[in-house]
Amino acid sequence: MDSSILRIDGLHKQFRLDRATTVHAVNGVDLDLAPREAVGLVGESGCGKSTTARCIVRLEQVTQGKIFFLDQEITAMSQREFRPLRRSIQMVFQDPIMSLNPRLSVRQTLREPLLVHHLASGHEEMNARIEEIMSLVNLEPSLLNRNPRQLSGGQRQRVGIARALVTRPKMVVLDEPTSSLDMSIRIHVIDLLIRLQQQLGMAYLFISHDLSTVRNLCQRVLVMYLGRVVEMGPVEAIFDRPLHYYTQALLSAIPIPDPKTRRQRIILKGEPPSLTRLPPGCGFADRCEFAAGSCKQEQPALYDVGNGHQVACRHAAGLRS
Amino acid sequence: MAARAVDQLARRVSGHTSDADELLRVEHLSISFPAREGRVAVVDDVSFDVRREETVGLVGESGSGKTVTALAIMRLSRSPALVEKGQIWFEGEDLQAKTERLMCQVRGRSISMIPQTPRSSLNPLMRVGDQIARPFQLHQGMGRREARQKAREMLRQVGISEAQRHMRSYPHQLSGGMSQRVLIAMMVACEPKLLIADEPTTGLDVTIQAQIFALIKQVQQDRRMAVLLITHDLGVIAELCQRMVVMYAGHVMETGTVGCVFEKPGHPYTRMLLHSMLRIDRTADVTPVGRGIEDIAYTMTSCRFAPRCPSVMDICWAQKPAIVATEPGHQVMCHLYRQE
Numbered sequence: 001m002d003s004s005i006l007r008i009d010g011l012h013k014q015f016r017l018d019r020a021t022t023v024h025a026v027n028g029v030d031l032d033l034a035p036r037e038a039v040g041l042v043g044e045s046g047c048g049k050s051t052t053a054r055c056i057v058r059l060e061q062v063t064q065g066k067i068f069f070l071d072q073e074i075t076a077m078s079q080r081e082f083r084p085l086r087r088s089i090q091m092v093f094q095d096p097i098m099s100l101n102p103r104l105s106v107r108q109t110l111r112e113p114l115l116v117h118h119l120a121s122g123h124e125e126m127n128a129r130i131e132e133i134m135s136l137v138n139l140e141p142s143l144l145n146r147n148p149r150q151l152s153g154g155q156r157q158r159v160g161i162a163r164a165l166v167t168r169p170k171m172v173v174l175d176e177p178t179s180s181l182d183m184s185i186r187i188h189v190i191d192l193l194i195r196l197q198q199q200l201g202m203a204y205l206f207i208s209h210d211l212s213t214v215r216n217l218c219q220r221v222l223v224m225y226l227g228r229v230v231e232m233g234p235v236e237a238i239f240d241r242p243l244h245y246y247t248q249a250l251l252s253a254i255p256i257p258d259p260k261t262r263r264q265r266i267i268l269k270g271e272p273p274s275l276t277r278l279p280p281g282c283g284f285a286d287r288c289e290f291a292a293g294s295c296k297q298e299q300p301a302l303y304d305v306g307n308g309h310q311v312a313c314r315h316a317a318g319l320r321s
Numbered sequence: 322m323a324a325r326a327v328d329q330l331a332r333r334v335s336g337h338t339s340d341a342d343e344l345l346r347v348e349h350l351s352i353s354f355p356a357r358e359g360r361v362a363v364v365d366d367v368s369f370d371v372r373r374e375e376t377v378g379l380v381g382e383s384g385s386g387k388t389v390t391a392l393a394i395m396r397l398s399r400s401p402a403l404v405e406k407g408q409i410w411f412e413g414e415d416l417q418a419k420t421e422r423l424m425c426q427v428r429g430r431s432i433s434m435i436p437q438t439p440r441s442s443l444n445p446l447m448r449v450g451d452q453i454a455r456p457f458q459l460h461q462g463m464g465r466r467e468a469r470q471k472a473r474e475m476l477r478q479v480g481i482s483e484a485q486r487h488m489r490s491y492p493h494q495l496s497g498g499m500s501q502r503v504l505i506a507m508m509v510a511c512e513p514k515l516l517i518a519d520e521p522t523t524g525l526d527v528t529i530q531a532q533i534f535a536l537i538k539q540v541q542q543d544r545r546m547a548v549l550l551i552t553h554d555l556g557v558i559a560e561l562c563q564r565m566v567v568m569y570a571g572h573v574m575e576t577g578t579v580g581c582v583f584e585k586p587g588h589p590y591t592r593m594l595l596h597s598m599l600r601i602d603r604t605a606d607v608t609p610v611g612r613g614i615e616d617i618a619y620t621m622t623s624c625r626f627a628p629r630c631p632s633v634m635d636i637c638w639a640q641k642p643a644i645v646a647t648e649p650g651h652q653v654m655c656h657l658y659r660q661e
Contacts (some may be wrong), residue, residue, distance in 0.1 A: 044526035152615035182382035183553060184629075187597040188613040209526065212599035216607055239601060253531035255556025257598040259579050267535055270482075270526045271496055 004068075005171055005203050006033040006056065006089075011065035013051050021221045023275045025051040027227035031300075035170065038197060038204040039213035040235070043224035044250070046275060052224075053173045056205065057091045058082060070170070078240075088282040090164035094176040094184045096156035100148040106159055109133075129166060136199075137162045137192060154185040158192070165196065171203040178213060190217060211254055215239050220308070223247050226272055226283035229302065233309030241318035243305065246284050282313070290315050304321040325384040336590045343410075345371040345432075345515055350407030352389050352398065352571075364389050365571045365593040371515065376541065376548040378558035378579070380594070382383065382570035386618050387551045388437070390568075391517050395434050396424050412514070424647060427627065430460045431545070433508035434517040439500035440523070443492040445643030449503050450476075450488030457478075475506040479536055489616050498529040505536060510546045534561060555598050564650075567591050570617040570625035573644075587653035590626045632657060 013026040026048040031073045033039055054060045056067060058074065067075045069089055074082055093099035100109060110130045113119070120126040134141055137158040148156055157177060164172055174193070178186045190213055197204055208214055214221055215235055222232040223244065231244040249266040256263070256298045268287050273279055282300050285291040292315070302310040303317035311317050347592040352364040364386040371377045381387045392398050394409055396416055409416045411432065416424065428434075436442045444452055453475050454468035463471065469488070476484035479502040492500060501521060508516060518537060522530035538561065542547050550562060558565050558579060565582055567575040567590065575588040586592045593611045611631040618625055636656050646659040 001477050044528060154613055154615055182615070183555075183597045184382060184593055184609075185613050185615055187599070187607055188609045190599070191607045191609050194607060211527075212601045213463075215601055216599050216604055235604075249528055250600060253527040255560045256602055257552065257555040257559050257583070257595065258600070259559040261559075261602070263659050265531060265535075267531055271498060273531070300340055 001026045003034060003168060005035045005037075006031070008032075008052075008056070009066045009068075011052060011055060011067065012063045013055055014063045017276070021276050024276060024278050025227055026055070029224070029227075029229055031222065031229075032038070032207060033203050035203055036197075036201050036219040038206060038223040040072075040206045040208060040218035041212055041224065042208055042211055042221060042250075044209060044272070045270060045273070046226075047224040047225050048227040048279040051227075053091070053175050053205065053207045057173055058270070061090075063286075072274065076156070087113070087119070087167035088170045090167060091173045091175065092157075092160050092164045092170040096153065096160045097148060097182055099160060100156060100163075100221060102148055104152075105145050105147055106134075106139075109148075109159060109163055110166050113163060117167055121165060133162045136165065136196065137253045142173065152188060153181055155189045156180060157189055157225070161192070162195070165200065165202075169202060173205045173207070175207045176209070177206075179208070179210060186213075193217060202235055209312060211239075211251065219261045223250070226278065227275065228264070228283060229312065230284065231309075231313075232302070234307065237307060237309045241309075241313040243309070244284075245288050245290060245316070246314050324551060330603050337541075340374045343370055344373045344375075344412060345445070346410040347390070347394065348408045348410065350390065350393060350409065351405040352386070352393055353403050353405050356619070358620050360403070360405075363402075363571050363619055366395070366532075367407070367568070367571070367573050369566045369573060369576055371547050371549055373514070374541075374545050374547055375549060375564065376562045378562035378565040379549060379568065380555060380558050380565055382553055382594075384569040384570065386571040388519055389570055391434060391519050391549070391551055394517065395428060395432060397434075397462070415493065424458070429456050429508075429513070431513055432515045432517065433511075433513040434519060435501070435504055435508050435521045437520045439497065439504045439521075440492065442504060443500060446491050447491075448488065449490045449492065449495070453507050456507060460511045472506075475510055476503070477654065478540070479503070479506045480532070481506075497525050498532060501525065502536065505533075509540045509544060509546070513546060515547045515549065516541070517549045517551070519541060520553070521550075537561075539623050555583075555594060557647065567594070570621075571593045572625055573654060574626065575651075575653045577648075579600045581648060581651040585647070585651070587628050587647045587651065587658065588626075588655050589657070590634045593629075593631070624654075 008029055008031040011026055011029040015023040015025060018021060029052055043049050055062050062075050071087060107130060111126060114126055114129060120129050121126045131141055139158050178189050181189060189302045194217060206218055210214055218235055221235050221238045222229050226245050242251055249268045252266045270287055280298040281298050285295040300312045300314050304310050305317055306311060325354045348368050350364055350367045351362050354363050355358040367390060372428045379387050393404055398404055410642060450469055450472050451470035458473050473484050475486055476487060481487050481502055503631035512643050522533050562579050564578050566573055569590050575591045586595055596610050599605055612629045614629050618628060623639055623641050624637045627633050634656055642654050644654045646652050647658055
């Protein structure tokens with residue numbers, strides 16, 4: 001039916017803590033990702049962005065909803081059925097030291113996916129693939145025999161990226177890949193990710209709370225709050241003309257490194273409600289300036305305001321049209 | 322000494338300060354840690370000052386020595402850190418020369434510090450109300466009842482709703498943002514003249530960060546405090562500070578008013594940092610400048626930025642640059658500004 005590489009329909013994910021408590025982490029997320037597209041999934045802690053990512057790569061079992069990858073429904077597959085697809089959808093994790101096996105050298109780390117997926121026959125081809133990926137991520141071949149703890153933070157994250165890309169995936173899920181790095185190192189990794197995407201033609205789902213990186217890396221962005229998408233659209237539309245009050249507040253909270261830029265800051269009241277007791281209506285209503293009585297009763301749908309820009313707020317959508 | 326002379330000259334030229342304005346002066350501070358190569362200077366000959374009611378940003382990345390410097394100001398450096406040399410003047414008194422007993426009266430009363438991790442800085446076994454009441458009891462000799470009264474008042478002032486209920490809360494019952502509010506309440510309780518805030522929003526979300534910075538700004542204005550704000554975020558500096566001190570690998574690379582440094586960054590490191598800061602209000606060129614080396618050469622006695630510097634020259638490997646005033650109130654430590 002479509003040209004999307006990944007499609008998510010009404011994804012829900014709940015975690016049972018005990019008999020009485022359930023955490024509603026993701027509450028109905030729809031997403032379409034085109035080949036070669038970079039989409040940002042942003043929001044603050046507890047908004048469900050990482051859980052969504054983990055559901056996509058099958059690190060979590062979904063509670064409800066369907067995920068299609070390359071037009072096949074992966075939510076219903078067994079591990080064995082999914083295995084051939086696994087090489088096409090890879091993940092880069094937030095904390096490189098926690099996600100690299102401390103007992104494997106860089107070479108062993110990069111060899112593992114090739115062995116599992118039978119992607120190289122013989123030593124020579126294996127080594128050629130490993131050296132190729134090392135040079136792609138700008139790592140010296142001399143680092144191949146080191147262990148993760150003998151590498152710097154930036155080098156570790158490059159190994160994490162190399163491990164994800166060595167199977168030549170069609171899509172990569174990146175979960176806060178730069179948040180553990182210092183500013184002047186971060187830009188090297190961002191530059192690398194942009195170049196690799198263009199060179200290898202992959203789709204990226206980029207999970208981050210760092211909106212300035214998303215602006216520079218992605219074409220489209222989804223803003224999540226309390227397990228739902230509150231606004232989505234092209235990067236320019238969301239950053240330059242945000243419609244949802246939450247998106248506006250989120251953007252205004254980020255300091256701009258320019259003493260000459262003075263902006264109106266929206267300081268939100270309070271903190272998000274608990275994920276164990278979701279409010280019946282709009283999850284943001286308690287903190288929203290414009291909330292009316294109906295907001296607290298009825299869940300707002302995503303309204304299309306044109307050009308792929310959608311917002312889950314009747315008032316914001318109304319203001320626009 | 323030459324550095325000091327330049328410093329004073331620059332001040333005389335800029336003309337907007339007198340010694341009466343000066344609150345804190347850190348002079349030639351060096352702090353060492355043991356390493357394989359022997360003791361290495363993790364903070365090396367650091368000098369800067371903070372004036373009354375001013376907000377100064379101390380900016381740098383991991384390992385630049387920001388926190389170590391802050392702890393030394395509070396005289397909280399613990400083994401294996403060792404203050405090798407330097408003076409820390411606060412209101413004209415040398416803090417290094419004070420006895421521990423006298424220093425206890427400085428901490429919390431004259432200088433307070435908001436640490437990086439609010440959660441681990443609160444006593445987990447003590448109710449929030451009792452913790453905030455402590456400084457009133459210790460420094461102002463209040464009785465328990467009066468101190469608790471004041472503590473409740475403080476909780477309200479830092480924007481905690483249901484102050485009465487939260488007086489009885491334990492730290493684990495608070496969110497990260499609320500823990501930080503509680504700490505701020507404790508730290509400004511005795512109206513210190515200087516508040517050191519060490520990355521006070523680490524681990525907090527941006528909307529909560531905005532709340533915390535708005536709060537710090539408000540208590541600063543209400544109580545006419547000076548703030549030394551430690552951060553790696555140039556955006557925070559641009560928004561909150563009047564002057565800034567840029568550190569790299571234990572060296573002060575550049576100091577100046579925020580306006581001057583952002584407009585005419587003198588040091589190649591400052592330029593690199595500014596270039597690396599992506600902005601939400603526009604799409605930028607993300608091509609990195611300079612080399613992305615993370616290992617810091619603390620053993621180097623010349624310029625420690627040389628291994629990464631895009632403008633590196635032969636002399637940079639041989640000799641530590643002098644501090645040069647590029648304009649009034651703006652100083653750079655770099656051989657590019659060598660005076661012939």
